[in-house]
Amino acid sequence: MQKQQLLTKNQQIIFDLIDKSTEPMKAYAILFNVQKKGIKAPLQVYRALDKLVEIGKIHKIESRNAFIACQNSSCQVSKATAFSICEICEKVTEISSASLSKYLTNFKDKDGMKYSKYNLEFFGLCKKCR
Amino acid sequence: MQKQQLLTKNQQIIFDLIDKSTEPMKAYAILFNVQKKGIKAPLQVYRALDKLVEIGKIHKIESRNAFIACQNSSCQVSKATAFSICEICEKVTEISSASLSKYLTNFKDKDGMKYSKYNLEFFGLCKKCR
DNA sequence: TACATAGTGTTATATTATAACAATTTACTA
């Protein structure tokens, strides 16, 4: 087990907010929500987000410019991420499939190149929206 | 064979530029390059980009906010895309692996949900940068 | 012709993200 990373005040405030949210949050929505806690400027938010992504507590959904708490307790670092995104309601779920991550982690391209990291976003309709 | 989509003037100008480029291009870099051809405003660029993405002539590299011409002649629509991205030189290559696309196209999550679309970005070091 | 659809040109503005710099806190180590 890796050493538990301690969060600083700003990081904790922002992580808590994202973690409680049922949907991915955008940076300026986060800013708006934490202003009453003394975080006033975009940069304070982005710095915390950068760090939280780096240590794997949250992930960025690149196609949406939004952030979601890691839903996989063993995911300490974001090196292999996969998400499903509903194109109607925008619900995002982190996919944790051992076979998928095994397949992608071991994937080699034509030149035999292996990759140290990947991000996969699936799009479709969730149960409710179908 | 699908009917060949005809491009409008702006779409053609912008596609030609991206297609000639050896690296992904960002929207405002494109704008700068086509201003001498009469395309003056960001919106003209974004509209052409949207259409080109929609018909599969180009792809957006989400993690870079940049656009690359489709390198796969049979790729008429961008429903299943995979790229390798060098984290040093930022070289981006479209991956065309039949087994990868087969695996991902058929992937079902725990709930049996199938997806209509995906985008995968691999990160690592290219040959030159290793 | 008349109509629908897609594309264009334009101005303004919204959204997302970083630069630069000074001050403060934290954690390590001599």
Next chain:
DNA sequence: TAGTAAATTGTTATAATATAACACTATGTA
């Protein structure tokens, strides 16, 4: 425990990415 390097914070300003709204033009087709 004092010194110091590294990380974090606070702040103002600004850069980079993307869309809204509206009027107009071209194109295809009934």
